[in-house]
Amino acid sequence: MSLPFSRLRLLRRSFLVSLVGMAIYAGVSPTASAADTPPVQRHIGIIGAGQVGGTLGRLWARAGYQVMFSSRHPDQLQDVVAGAGPNARAGSVDQAIAFGDVIVLAVPYKAEPALARQYGQALKGKILIDADNAYPFRDGAIAAEAHAAGVARYSARLFPGTRFVRAFNSVNASTLSDGGGGTTEVLYSYTDDAAGAVAAELIRVTGSVPVRGHDL
Template identity: 45%
Template structure:
């Protein structure tokens, strides 16, 4: 009886591990420097990636460079296709994204790399900074399982520091409250070649450019800067 139970538990563990290892269909909305770099890293890690923009026909070069797991589509295509939505758009575009994706964010993991800037993003950016970027995200993405990551590292460093060997992997502050968002967000950070440091959404403003998490930091350096126990 005990042997049967142990075998059943082992089988369940194996199934769970295999399920977690399944590739994630990722829709990257905003295929500029940040979205293009991250999407390429994930495609190279084995995830099917759809790069989306208002002009998907202009993404042929990016798709070719990202490899066989990449394709291009419209924003509507990506919203329908993806298990995980990645937003890498100027924050001023969030109201339009919210309207276009109405009803599609419910229960879906959304990883946002988008940052509000008061100058570039006008009143939308100023309000997001005043309210807190996570609160603003949740207002624009109702029902989404929100995670914020890659907000304070430049795309050049993403390219050059992914899967860093010397000095250990670069750490990425990863903000989420929902359990699935934390799990998926941490996995995507790792699959891109970095190490996640998990934090609650209430601290997401600390992940904005110019803050304590900015730059290329080791796990120990990032945790020290954020006052997180090693």
């Protein structure tokens, strides 16, 4: 037996109301999409706030991650922080390491040995993403040593006990300034599978494509 049209309309409306109620009860907006889902709440400490560190930190902060830029003069980072928005702040290197569960190295390569000596203990157990490139004309003998051993492996040995990842050194930061557009490929290598997964996530957030590099 068919139901009157008015009865069918009432049943359909009741069904839709029930669906909305179930979504609200589950804490999900009925209009939410995957794009609206906030990222995993990571804290990222960036050592160095030049073109590389500043660009990456800005993209991550705007995507919803908590970011702390650091340098020897954190009081000079106000413009970088302002450009990154409310999820960004500035601090000393010590503060950035304590703040972050992910730490990014974005400094001249020749600074890495000194950073390893001074902060190696504090960095142990952290995901450490090394975005530095070793240039002999700028970094001197250590660059030649690193290239002879393989830069990624050399850096990983400088920071034992970290969950080491090498990433973002294969691209110019200027290509990422407004996001990679979904076509920029970023090579990444790692010593820890979970750290590698986090690095891939952070690469995608910059609008780039993670491409697995060689084993470390």
